[in-house]
Amino acid sequence: MHKTSGGYSDWRLPTIKEQYSLILFSGTDPSGYEGTDTAGMTPFIDTDYFRFAYGDTDAGERIIDSQYASDTLYVYEESLLFGVNFADGRIKGYGISMPGGREKTLFVTCVRGNPDYGTNNFSDNGDGTVTDAATGLTWSQADSGIGMNWEEALAWVQEKNAENYLGYSDWRLPNVKELQGIVEYTRSPDTTNSAAIDPLFTCTSITNEAGEADYPYYWSGTTHASWNGNSGSACYVSFGRAMGYMDSVWQDVHGAGAQRSDPKSGDASAYPEGHGPQGDAIRIDNFVRLVR
Numbered sequence: 263m264h265k266t267s268g269g270y271s272d273w274r275l276p277t278i279k280e281q282y283s284l285i286l287f288s289g290t291d292p293s294g295y296e297g298t299d300t301a302g303m304t305p306f307i308d309t310d311y312f313r314f315a316y317g318d319t320d321a322g323e324r325i326i327d328s329q330y331a332s333d334t335l336y337v338y339e340e341s342l343l344f345g346v347n348f349a350d351g352r353i354k355g356y357g358i359s360m361p362g363g364r365e366k367t368l369f370v371t372c373v374r375g376n377p378d379y380g381t382n383n384f385s386d387n388g389d390g391t392v393t394d395a396a397t398g399l400t401w402s403q404a405d406s407g408i409g410m411n412w413e414e415a416l417a418w419v420q421e422k423n424a425e426n427y428l429g430y431s432d433w434r435l436p437n438v439k440e441l442q443g444i445v446e447y448t449r450s451p452d453t454t455n456s457a458a459i460d461p462l463f464t465c466t467s468i469t470n471e472a473g474e475a476d477y478p479y480y481w482s483g484t485t486h487a488s489w490n491g492n493s494g495s496a497c498y499v500s501f502g503r504a505m506g507y508m509d510s511v512w513q514d515v516h517g518a519g520a521q522r523s524d525p526k527s528g529d530a531s532a533y534p535e536g537h538g539p540q541g542d543a544i545r546i547d548n549f550v551r552l553v554r
Contacts, residue, residue, distance in 0.1 A: 267372070270374055272374050273372035273373065273374050274333070274372065274373060274374065275331060275332060275333035275370065275372070275373075276332055276333065276371065276372075276373040277332055277333060277334050277379070277380055278332040278333075278334035278344040278345075278346070278353065278447060278519070279379065279380030279442070279443065279445075279447075280332070280373055280379055280380060281330055281331075281332045281345070281346045281371065282346050282353060282439065282442055282521075283379075283380075283439070284307055284308070284312065284346070284348075284371070285306050285307065285346060285348065285351065285439070286306055286307060286308055287306065287351065287438065287484050287485070287486070287487075287497070288304060288306075289304050289305050289306030289307070289348070289351050289487070290303060290304045290487050290488060290489045291350045291351055291486060291487065291488050291489060291523075292316070292325045292326055292349060292350065292489045293326060293350055293488070293489075293538065294488070294489075294490075295325060295489050295490075298319045298325070300316045300325060302489070303316065303325075303349075303489055305328070305348050305349055306347075306348045306349070306350075306351040307348040312371065314328065314348060315328060315369075316328055316349055317349070325349065326347065326349045326350045327349070328347060328348055328349035328350075328369065329345045329346070329347045329354075329356055329368045329369065330345055330346050330347070330348060330368060330369045330370065330371060331343060331345050331368040331369070331370055332344050332345055332346070334447055336355045336450070336517040336518075336519075337447060337448055337449065337450050337453050337518075338450045338451075338452040338453050338514075338517070338518070339355070339514075339517070341357060341358050341359065342355030342356065342357060342358070342516075342517050343355065343356050343358055343366075343368075344356075344447070344517065344519065344520075345368055351486060351497075351523075352520070352521055352522050352523070353442070353516075353519070353520050353521040353522075354504070354515075354516040354517075354520050354522070354540075355504070355515075355516045355517030355520060356368065380443065381396060382394050382396050382397075382443070382444060382446075382460065383395040383396040384460055384462050386403070386462050387400070389428060389429065390402065390403050390404065390428045391403060391428055391430075392460075392462050392463060394443075394444070397440070397443060399436075399440060399553050399554070400430075400553070400554050401444065401463070401551060401552065401553050402427075402428065402433070402551055402552040402553075403462065403463055403464060404463075404464050405463075405464070405465060405466055405478070405480070405549045405550060405551045406418060406466075406549050406550040406551070407466050407549075408466075408547075408549070409468075409478065409545065409547030409548050409549050410547055410548070410549075410550070411526060411527045411528070411546050411547055411548075412481055412496045412524075412526035412527065412548075413526060413527055415435060415481045415548070415550045416435065416483075418550060419433055419434060419435055419550065419552065422552060427552070430554055432554045433552040433553070433554050434483065434552070434553060434554065435481060435482060435483035435550065435552075435553075436482055436483065436551070436552075436553040437482055437483055437484050438482035438483075438484040438497040438498075438499065438521060439484075440482075440553060441480060441482045441499045441551070441553075442499050442519075442521055444459060444460070444463075445458050445459065445499060445501065445518075445519045446458050446459050446460050447519050449518070450503075450517070450518040450519075451474075451475070451476055451477060451502055451503055451518060452503075452514075456477075457477035457501040457502055457518070458477075458500075458501050458502070458518035458519045459501050463551075465477045465478065465501060465502075466478060466549060468502070470502065470503060470505055470512070470543075471505050471507070471512040471543050472505065472511070472512040472513065474503070476502040476503050476505075477501050477502030477503075477518075478501060478502060478548060478549035479498040479499070479500050479501070479502075479522075479524070479545055479548040479549065480498055480499055480501060480548060480549050480550065480551050481496060481498050481548045481549070481550055482496065482497045482498060482499065483496070484496060484497045485497075486523035494525055494526055494527075495523040495524060495525050495526060496523060496524065496526050497521060497522070497523050498521070498522060498523065498524055498548050499519070499520070499521045500516070500517075500518060500519065500520045500521070500522070501518060501519075502518055503517075503518055504516035504517055504518065504519075504520035504522065504542075504543075505536075505542075505543035506536055506538075506540040506541040506542050506543060507535040507536040507541030507543070508540055508541050512543070515540045515541070515542070516540070516542075522542055524544055524545060524546050524548060525544065525546055526546075527546065528546050529546070530544055530545050530546045530547065532544075
């Protein structure tokens with residue numbers, strides 16, 4: 263980008279970590295809302311400082327069609343561009359082209375400065391923990407090894423604190439921005455045969471909905487609130503393929519590094535073809551990586 267604005271000529275598209283830094287989880291997700299009046303909606307971005315618009319229903323768009331582009335292409339499938347949806351509070355890989363050959367249109371915010379934003383500086387502490395000097399956070403090197411619902415995840419964290427896990431008793435679930443901050447977007451199951459995370463960390467292998475060897479979704483401690491006041495879902499980040507049921511088949515619809523949400527409790531078998539327009543896989547029993 264070479265546009266001069268505000269007296270600067272070094273604007274660029276943000277990386278997905280830079281774009282996601284603007285998200286606020288005081289927003290409410292309009293998914294499932296059948297009306298057109300958005301006056302009671304709260305977007306996932308600070309509208310005191312940033313322009314925002316919901317999708318134009320008069321033009322045939324959905325209210326949730328408010329996706330903002332990053333410059334981060336999915337490392338496995340470069341036809342997917344990671345973007346942040348400030349209407350529904352998610353990161354997804356968006357197809358650059360639409361059915362019929364139309365190009366996908368997205369909103370754009372420009373950024374300048376600090377080319378190292380979002381770059382991790384990990385060190386292996388040799389005691390089962392990894393510290394990121396870029397954030398001051400210390401993470402468990404291993405994950406929970408099993409999936410559990412959100413309430414069980416909170417209880418599991420307290421169990422780990424009670425046993426002074428790895429010598430510490432102040433572990434917690436990461437908030438979703440902290441969790442997304444350790445995604446390594448140059449890695450994926452199909453390009454590096456690994457999770458989308460630095461190899462200092464270990465990730466439990468799972469079998470996904472398509473029967474493939476894959477890596478888990480990880481719970482955050484961040485609630486994903488709905489327009490109707492329901493707070494029964496929480497955010498997760500996919501460190502493996504972000505699966506969805508589309509065209510009568512399970513496939514990676516949003517890319518390793520996507521952030522979506524699951525019900526905090528319930529039975530995943532109630533969603534045999536996922537949920538939403540891309541059939542997002544609903545697992546509910548997601549994994550945990552501790553942070554302090």
